Every structure is written in structure tokens, then in C-alpha cells.
Amino acid sequence: MEAATETENPAGNGFVGQSVRRKEDPRFITGTGRYVDDISVPGVLHMAVVRSTEAHATILSIDVGEALAHPGVEAVYTADDLEFGSGIPMVWAPPEVEIKTPDHMPLKSGEVKCVGDPVAVVIGSDKYGVVDAAELVIVEYEPKEAIVDPEAALEDGSALVWDQFGTNKTHEWAVSGGDIDAALGEADVVLEHRIANHRIAGAPIETRGAMVEPRGDTLTLTTSTQIPHITRFILSGVVGISEDHLRVIAPDVGGGFGAKLNTCVEEAILCAAARKLGRPIKWIETRTDNMAYTHHGRDQVAYITMGAKSDGTVTGVKARVVSDLGAYFQILTPFIAELGFPVAGGCYKFSAIDLHFTGVFTNKFATDAIRGAGRPEMTHWVEIMMDRLGRELDMDPIEIRRKNFIPKEEFPYETPLGIVYDSGDYQGTLDKLLENFDLDAFRAEQSGLRETGIHRGVGFSTYTEVCGLAPSRAVGPQGVGLQAAFWESATVRVHPSGSATVYSGASPHGQGLDTSYAQIAADRLGIDMAQVEVLHGDTNQGPFGWGTYGSRSLSVGGEAIARASERVQDKAKKICAAMLEAAPEDIELAGGEFRVKGQPDKTMTMAEIAGAAHIPPQELPAEIEPGLEESAFYDPENFVFPFGAHACVAEVDVETGKVRVVRWVAVDDCGPAINPMLIDGQVHGGVTQGIGQALYEQVVYDSEGQLVTGSFVDYAIPTAAELPDFETDRTETPSPVNSLGVKGVGEAGTIAASPAVVNAVIDALRPLGVDYIDMPLTPMRVWQAIEAAREGGSGPAKTEQGTELGEHGQGASGSGPAGPDEGGAS
Amino acid sequence: MSAKVTLNATVNGNAREDSVEPRMLLVHYLRDLIGLTGTHIGCDTSSCGACTCLVDGEAVKSCTVLAVQTEGAEVTTIEGIGRDGDLHPLQQAFWDEHGLQCGFCTPGMIMTAVDLLSRNPNPSAEEVRKGIEGNLCRCTGYHNIVKAVQSAAGKAA
Numbered sequence: 001m002e003a004a005t006e007t008e009n010p011a012g013n014g015f016v017g018q019s020v021r022r023k024e025d026p027r028f029i030t031g032t033g034r035y036v037d038d039i040s041v042p043g044v045l046h047m048a049v050v051r052s053t054e055a056h057a058t059i060l061s062i063d064v065g066e067a068l069a070h071p072g073v074e075a076v077y078t079a080d081d082l083e084f085g086s087g088i089p090m091v092w093a094p095p096e097v098e099i100k101t102p103d104h105m106p107l108k109s110g111e112v113k114c115v116g117d118p119v120a121v122v123i124g125s126d127k128y129g130v131v132d133a134a135e136l137v138i139v140e141y142e143p144k145e146a147i148v149d150p151e152a153a154l155e156d157g158s159a160l161v162w163d164q165f166g167t168n169k170t171h172e173w174a175v176s177g178g179d180i181d182a183a184l185g186e187a188d189v190v191l192e193h194r195i196a197n198h199r200i201a202g203a204p205i206e207t208r209g210a211m212v213e214p215r216g217d218t219l220t221l222t223t224s225t226q227i228p229h230i231t232r233f234i235l236s237g238v239v240g241i242s243e244d245h246l247r248v249i250a251p252d253v254g255g256g257f258g259a260k261l262n263t264c265v266e267e268a269i270l271c272a273a274a275r276k277l278g279r280p281i282k283w284i285e286t287r288t289d290n291m292a293y294t295h296h297g298r299d300q301v302a303y304i305t306m307g308a309k310s311d312g313t314v315t316g317v318k319a320r321v322v323s324d325l326g327a328y329f330q331i332l333t334p335f336i337a338e339l340g341f342p343v344a345g346g347c348y349k350f351s352a353i354d355l356h357f358t359g360v361f362t363n364k365f366a367t368d369a370i371r372g373a374g375r376p377e378m379t380h381w382v383e384i385m386m387d388r389l390g391r392e393l394d395m396d397p398i399e400i401r402r403k404n405f406i407p408k409e410e411f412p413y414e415t416p417l418g419i420v421y422d423s424g425d426y427q428g429t430l431d432k433l434l435e436n437f438d439l440d441a442f443r444a445e446q447s448g449l450r451e452t453g454i455h456r457g458v459g460f461s462t463y464t465e466v467c468g469l470a471p472s473r474a475v476g477p478q479g480v481g482l483q484a485a486f487w488e489s490a491t492v493r494v495h496p497s498g499s500a501t502v503y504s505g506a507s508p509h510g511q512g513l514d515t516s517y518a519q520i521a522a523d524r525l526g527i528d529m530a531q532v533e534v535l536h537g538d539t540n541q542g543p544f545g546w547g548t549y550g551s552r553s554l555s556v557g558g559e560a561i562a563r564a565s566e567r568v569q570d571k572a573k574k575i576c577a578a579m580l581e582a583a584p585e586d587i588e589l590a591g592g593e594f595r596v597k598g599q600p601d602k603t604m605t606m607a608e609i610a611g612a613a614h615i616p617p618q619e620l621p622a623e624i625e626p627g628l629e630e631s632a633f634y635d636p637e638n639f640v641f642p643f644g645a646h647a648c649v650a651e652v653d654v655e656t657g658k659v660r661v662v663r664w665v666a667v668d669d670c671g672p673a674i675n676p677m678l679i680d681g682q683v684h685g686g687v688t689q690g691i692g693q694a695l696y697e698q699v700v701y702d703s704e705g706q707l708v709t710g711s712f713v714d715y716a717i718p719t720a721a722e723l724p725d726f727e728t729d730r731t732e733t734p735s736p737v738n739s740l741g742v743k744g745v746g747e748a749g750t751i752a753a754s755p756a757v758v759n760a761v762i763d764a765l766r767p768l769g770v771d772y773i774d775m776p777l778t779p780m781r782v783w784q785a786i787e788a789a790r791e792g793g794s795g796p797a798k799t800e801q802g803t804e805l806g807e808h809g810q811g812a813s814g815s816g817p818a819g820p821d822e823g824g825a826s
Numbered sequence: 827m828s829a830k831v832t833l834n835a836t837v838n839g840n841a842r843e844d845s846v847e848p849r850m851l852l853v854h855y856l857r858d859l860i861g862l863t864g865t866h867i868g869c870d871t872s873s874c875g876a877c878t879c880l881v882d883g884e885a886v887k888s889c890t891v892l893a894v895q896t897e898g899a900e901v902t903t904i905e906g907i908g909r910d911g912d913l914h915p916l917q918q919a920f921w922d923e924h925g926l927q928c929g930f931c932t933p934g935m936i937m938t939a940v941d942l943l944s945r946n947p948n949p950s951a952e953e954v955r956k957g958i959e960g961n962l963c964r965c966t967g968y969h970n971i972v973k974a975v976q977s978a979a980g981k982a983a
Contacts, residue, residue, distance in 0.1 A: 029921055
């Protein structure tokens with residue numbers, strides 16, 4: 001950890017690389033941040049949503065009479081009352097693949113398909129009054145069979161979520177490279193394993209929420225989102241309003257984690273209702289609604305086959321993945337599992353990879369991107385399988401990994417799937433991890449503790465991930481088929497006094513990018529970073545941009561800022577050259593000054609140049625336009641592939657099954673650091689979210705499709721008391737993809753963490769005969785696995801995906817009993 | 827809706843007389859009636875602590891306290907402990923130690939820490955972790971929050 005420093009270094013040089021304190025913090029620490037619920041306008045009305053209490057049912061009637069008569073209520077709308085151009089669109093259209101896509105209309109009519117479906121909204125002047133009135137809306141349902149188990153839903157004769165499709169299968173998508181049959185055929189050992197990756201929630205501490213304000217024929221929507229520009233684009237179609245008549249603002253946003261990477265029915269309802277009523281309306285999601293109707297993540301079962309030679313060399317890996325997508329599609333729903341495919345080989349040299357994905361409708365809310373989005377799932381099974389393979393071949397987890405690492409000399413490395421990893425040094429991060437961890441000392445301690453009845457284990461995870469979304473040619477219509485592009489924009493404007501404003505099309509919401517962007521711009525403009533204001537998240541300010549997700553905002557958004565800043569610098573040099581009567585190529589920026597090379601007395605500051613650009617004291621050459629502002633639109637040539645090595649030490653109370661993470665050591669490589677303090681912070685939070693999934697968190701629906709985990713009482717996100725300090729460190733392997741050499745780090749910790757936790761628990765429990773346990777490793781599941789092993793079983797506990805609470809469910813709610821051996825490796 | 831009642835409370839040092847519904851939550855009194863929006867709402871079940879403020883010096887989750895329960899009491903919010911240019915040592919420490927990311931849990935976290943340090947001026951890391959376990963942060967993994975609270979310890983009057 002490097003402590004934050006004051007921003008006192010000389011203007012214009014060397015901000016990049018320093019742990020500078022954050023520019024955004026003064027407002028947050030004083031309670032003067034402005035999140036959506038902190039913003040109001042005169043006469044604003046409040047909206048409460050009447051939601052389905054049934055998982056699957058026909059709506060027989062909706063009686064709004066009593067609610068309408070409630071004091072202060074201005075309107076009650078059902079699907080019959082508001083018009084929409086379309087439902088929420090899903091934007092993945094892979095070539096030659098049919099995806100069965102149901103309408104996802106903002107207000108539901110006819111049938112409801114999951115708990116939480118909006119069937120009516122109540123709008124009125126009093127925040128409490130609209131909640132009272134919502135309870136007076138009488139909805140009569142005829143229940144239908146709820147489909148909750150995705151694998152059972154694929155069987156012939158299953159009841160259907162959507163009758164019109166005649167199946168619950170949404171789509172299949174496959175990708176392969178190398179000869180998988182030959183690879184598995186030549187293997188000395190072939191392991192098969194079922195790994196479930198359960199449903200989780202992003203659970204930002206600020207729920208979703210939005211306020212819409214109609215002014216004349218325009219609408220302004222202030223919404224807690226990661227994607228203001230995309231939201232305007234999509235909502236304009238859903239609501240039927242020209243983009244130029246809809247302004248979308250992302251104010252301070254209280255955490256996203258993917259949960260706010262979407263365009264939501266409530267935003268559309270607000271816009272339509274405001275146009276009808278002509279009044280400003282605010283809607284703030286309750287936590288219960290957030291758990292029910294903000295998209296979830298993960299929720300897949302993977303059947304893995306991995307082959308290896310007896311020396312540990314993996315020959316190939318095959319995966320059959322079934323993803324529970326819920327009842328509707330949000331904007332990316334069916335694509336999320338597949339999004340992990342570029343790193344199906346992890347940081348290993350597998351000669352053949354064969355992946356097949358199947359999506360399934362169930363009567364739950366949609367899954368979509370949650371921190372990592374496809375890569376945590378992929379990395380989880382790769383890293384679990386590497387440990388299992390090591391055990392099968394009696395190789396240490398370090399040895400089996402080193403045996404299969406892609407050597408650093410082979411970068412850029414093309415995987416069997418045609419993905420080109422940009423740069424890497426996997427042995428290097430693992431070497432540093434082991435220096436910091438001291439495995440020999442741990443093993444000695446471990447066996448000593450075991451004799452006293454304390455069961456500790458260490459789990460490793462060596463990952464690479466794919467981020468910096470994204471090269472448009474790879475993921476757009478001509479690539480995997482997203483109907484979008486993923487370049488990023490920046491505008492850098494130097495004011496007449498020499499301070500600057502940077503506009504980004506990204507939409508940071510906690511990452512600290514106001515600070516790192518200012519560091520990048522200040523160095524290139526030759527000014528103090530305190531003079532750089534960073535603005536984003538308003539469709540009326542700055543150019544179109546694609547938002548913040550996919551660990552893209554530095555490697556794509558930051559690069560755009562670097563490029564725009566360099567264009568400003570180039571123009572500044574021309575102005576300086578004209579003023580100092582020198583050639584532009586003879587002007588250099590150093591020590592915060594523009595100067596003529598070799599003539600230390602001939603200098604200008606950016607403030608002087610900016611003044612001359614706006615109010616020229618002498619005539620500038622005709623080819624130099626006035627003003628000092630440049631934009632850049634940067635579409636990367638490739639993804640970036642950060643990587644690292646993490647070690648988790650977990651202690652298991654074998655009498656209660658309770659797991660505690662007691663140590664975490666991480667070495668991450670995301671290229672040269674812009675701000676090391678921010679990188680550490682991202683790793684801390686990312687790892688914590690991975691630990692949360694591995695041990696505590698699960699979205700649980702019961703067999704009737706009722707949501708069991710509807711609040712933070714039932715959905716257990718980690719608290720300070722459950723976590724250790726984090727020992728973070730870095731190596732720096734530059735990416736050749738962008739001029740900064742940077743890779744993303746926002747999701748890396750989450751991607752790395754969950755397999756390290758599971759591997760640690762298995763390492764602790766192997767002497768007891770426990771070979772595998774599906775996440776979340778709740779006390780009940782762990783205890784049952786230990787008991788099953790003691791009774792002679794040895795294999796993994798099969799779990800159903802989020803179907804039932806076990807009878808001893810506690811806290812984070814493990815689901816499904818630990819069943820008989822399903823075929824572990826032993 | 828029921829008849830309003832009169833509430834006399836002191837908020838951030840200002841004596842007030844307000845007319846409130848008996849069912850009005852303290853957090854809505856602070857945010858909607860007085861306009862002190864630094865106190866946030868994160869969960870509705872008193873699980874997350876984003877709404878933490880002090881009542882007579884003791885940390886409470888204001889989403890689970892009725893405004894009328896503060897009759898005659900002194901209420902302190904994040905806006906009452908310091909401001910830009912005159913920060914409370916905990917506010918300064920959260921900034922210096924990168925103890926926040928999205929900032930949404932931060933006011934509640936700081937107010938809980940104010941209470942913690944008033945009872946235990948020099949807590950161990952373990953004591954800090956136990957002391958703030960009623961406040962959820964989804965961004966930081968708490969590592970730097972613990973550092974911030976310990977760094978402010980002793981400086982917080």
C-alpha cells in the first residue's frame with residue numbers, strides 16, 4: 001500500500017504514477033455529494049410501483065379505484081394507460097444464431113413472469129401516500145406453474161415460461177478452436193466435473209432511482225446509471241421521443257457493479273408518465289425491489305471435461321454451460337455467459353478449447369452483467385479444475401500452473417479461439433506472490449495447526465481476464481454481434497486562464513477516474529491537476545460516450561483523454577512557436593513550461609498560451625484557429641488482458657462448517673499505474689465481492705418462484721468483521737494496445753477471488769476427504785460436506801441452482817442439501 | 827396520513843420546531859424536511875447503516891427511528907461535524923487513506939466511527955472492524971476504512 005500524497009508537485013510533470021488523493025472526495029466526506037434522491041425540483045411527484053407477488057400468473061383484473069381516490073394521488077397507470085414504442089431491447093444479434101426474445105414491456109399485461117413484475121404505478125404528491133395507495137391497488141391473479149430449475153426446464157414436457165416459443169431454451173452458441181477430440185484422446189487423464197456458479201446481486205448501497213422533469217416538449221431524466229448516453233439512445237426508442245429532446249444525466253452514483261449497466265423499465269415508465277402528466281416525477285427503488293427487479297448475475301451450471309498428459313500438460317478443455325437467464329432479457333442478458341469465452345483458457349497454453357452455451361428461461365428476473373460478467377464464471381472453473389488436475393496427478397497447485405503458463409516470450413499470444421492476449425508475465429506475478437506469501441512457512445504452520453484441530457488451507461488463483469471493452473470490430477455487428485460499438489470519447493478544453501475541463505464519455509461512479517483522468521491530462525497540458533475539472537455523465541455536456549463497465553474507462557476512456565490532451569498540446573506548441581518566433585518542432589514541454597529547445601529563457605506557460613489562443617496579443621498565423629479545445633474518439637485495436645496471482649488462506653471450523661478468510665495476498669498486473677492507491681482500492685473491493693459470492697451471497701428463489709432473499713437481512717454482503725486486511729502488490733507489464741500501456745483493474749479482484757476461496761477451503765478439508773463444494777460455502781453446506789465425507793462419501797455435493805433453502809439455511813442461505821457423490825475425481 | 831405533531835429537536839446545533847407526521851422517519855425528517863441530504867438510505871431494514879447519524883452523541887440508524895423520538899434531543903449529521911476547509915479528523919482521514927469510492931456509505935460510516943472513537947479512542951483494527959460491522963460498504967472491502975478510522979484515532983476530539 002502506498003499512502004496518498006498531496007498534490008504539490010510541480011505543475012505539468014509526473015502526476016501520472018503517483019498515489020494522489022482523490023478530487024471527488026471533498027463532497028462525499030462532507031455529505032454534499034448529489035445522488036439522485038438528493039436532487040429535487042419544485043412540484044416533484046413521487047412514484048411507487050405495484051409489483052407482481054406471483055412468479056407466473058395470468059392477470060385477471062386490476063382495480064385501481066381505491067388507489068386513485070387516495071389523498072394526494074394524481075394518477076394510477078397500468079399497461080393500458082401508457083404508450084411505448086417498444087419494450088426494453090436486447091442488443092445481441094450473433095450471426096446465424098436465433099435468440100428467442102420475448103417482449104419486455106415496461107408495464108406488464110396479460111401475464112406476469114416473475115415476482116416483481118410491474119403491473120401498475122401510483123403517482124402522487126406525498127412520498128408515504130403513494131406507498132399507501134399502491135397497497136390499495138387490487139390485482140387478481142390466476143397462478144400458473146413456476147419454472148425455477150434451469151436444467152429441468154430444458155427437459156421435454158417441462159412447463160413453459162413463454163408458450164409462444166414452445167421451449168424454455170433461449171439459444172445455443174458455440175465456439176471452438178483446436179481439435180478437442182484429438183486433445184482429449186491423447187490425454188492420459190480426463191477429468192469431468194459439474195461446477196455451479198450461483199445467482200448473485202450487484203447490490204450497490206445506493207439502489208436504482210430516477211427523476212424525470214418535463215419542460216415543454218423535452219424531458220430531462222436524472223438517473224443512477226453507468227450508461228447515460230446509451231440510456232438516452234435506448235429510451236428514445238422505447239418512449240418514442242427524439243434523442244435531442246431527451247437529456248439524460250448521471251449524477252453522483254452510489255455504486256454500480258454492473259447493476260446500473262442497463263436501461264430499465266422504471267426509467268421508461270417515468271418518461272412516459274411525465275409526458276402524460278406534464279409533471280416532474282421521482283422514483284427511488286426500495287431495497288426489496290432492488291433485490292427483485294434489478295438484474296442479477298452469474299447463475300450457470302458448467303459441465304467441464306479437461307484432459308492432460310501425465311506430466312501435467314493440459315491438452316484440452318471442453319465446457320457445456322447452461323445459463324439461467326430468467327424470464328426477460330435486459331440489454332445484454334443472453335450474452336453474459338458467453339462474454340467470458342476469450343479467457344476460457346485462463347493463463348494457460350491449452351491446445352484445444354471447445355465451448356457450448358445454452359440459455360434457459362425461468363420465472364425469475366433477468367440476469368445480466370454483474371462485476372466481471374462471464375469472466376468470473378469462466379475463471380472459476382478453470383482455476384478449480386487446475387487444482388483438481390494437480391490433485392489427480394499428485395502435483396502441487398503451483399507446479400501444475402507453472403507447467404501450463406503461457407511463457408512471456410510468446411506474447412502477443414493467440415489462443416486456440418483466435419483471441420490475441422496482448423501481454424503477460426504469469427510466472428512473474430506468481431513469483432512475486434510466493435515471495436510475499438512464503439508457502440513453505442504456511443505449510444509448516446498448517447500441519448502444526450491441524451494437530452491442534454484447526455483446519456487452515458491455502459487456495460491459489462492465477463488469472464488473466466479480458467477487458468477494456470472493447471474493439472468495436474471484435475464485439476460489434478461484424479464481430480460477435482452486439483448492435484453497438486465501444487470506442488470512447490474525450491474533449492479537452494483549456495480555458496483562457498489556462499485551467500482546463502475534460503469531458504469524458506465514460507461515466508465513472510466511484511472508481512476515482514476524475515482523479516486519474518486529471519493526472520493524465522495535467523501531465524500532457526503542463527498544468528497542475530488541481531486546475532483540471534473532469535465532467536461526465538450528462539448527454540448535454542461533451543460528446544457521446546459508451547459509459548463505465550468492463551474495466552474500460554482507463555484503457556479506452558483514459559486513452560481518449562490522453563489523445564485529446566496531446567492534440568491540445570500540439571496546438572499549444574504551434575501557438576507558442578508563433579509567439580516565440582520558433583519552429584513548432586523546436587517547442588518542448590518540460591517542467592510545466594513550453595520552451596524552445598536549447599533556449600531556457602524562451603518559455604511560455606499554458607496560461608500564457610491559452611490567453612494567446614483566446615485573445616491573441618499579436619497576430620497568429622492564418623492556419624491557427626483561435627481557441628484551445630480538441631476531441632478524440634478512440635476505438636482500441638484489441639482488448640487488454642490484465643492478470644495476476646492471488647492466495648487466500650481460509651480457516652474452517654469443522655464442527656460448525658463456518659469458513660473465515662484469514663489472509664489475502666494478491667499480486668496484480670494492470671500495466672503501468674496511473675494512481676497506485678486507486679488500483680489497490682479496486683483490488684480490495686473486487687476481492688471482497690468475490691469472497692462475498694464464494695462464502696455468503698446468493699439470490700434464492702424457492703420452488704414456487706418466490707424470492708427468498710429480498711433484503712439485506714437475507715442477502716448477506718460481507719461486513720468489515722468478516723474480512724482480513726489485504727496484502728496487495730503489483731508488477732507492471734505494459735499493454736501494447738494503448739499509449740498509456742494500461743489495462744483495467746475494476747473487475748480483476750472479483751474474477752480472481754472466488755476460486756481462490758474454494759481452493760483454500762478444499763485444501764483445508766482434503767484430509768477429511770472433502771473434494772469439492774459448490775459456492776456459496778455456507779456453514780450448512782460445508783458441514784454437510786464434512787459429514788458426508790466422514791460417512792464414507794467423498795465427492796462433491798450436487799446443488800440445485802437457487803431452488804430451495806436448506807432447512808438449516810442461515811445468513812447467506814445455502815441451497816440444496818449436500819447430496820451423494822456425483823462423481824468426483826477421487 | 828395522520829394529524830401532524832410538533833417536534834422540538836436540535837439539529838447540528840440549531841434548535842428547531844417542526845410539524846411532522848408521527849410516522850415520519852428520522853431520515854426523512856433530516857433529508858426531506860430540513861434538506862440535510864448527506865444522510866442516505868440504502869436498505870429499509872436497518873442493515874446497511876448508510877442512514878447513520880448521532881442522537882445525543884450515540885449512533886443510530888435513522889431509517890429505523892421515528893422523527894418524534896428525537897423530541898428534545900440533539901441530532902448530529904455528517905453536515906454537522908465538519909465542512910470543506912474545516913474537516914473533522916475522520917473526514918480528513920477518510921480522504922487521506924482512500925477510505926471511500928462511490929461515497930454513498932461514507933457519511934453513515936463516518937458517523938458510526940465518530941461514535942466508536944468517542945467510546946474507544948484508540949481501537950485496534952479488530953475493534954474497528956467489529957465497531958463498523960453494522961455499516962455496509964460495497965466498494966472498498968473496508969481495508970482503507972479501517973486504516974482511516976485508526977489514523978483518525980487520537981486526533982478526533
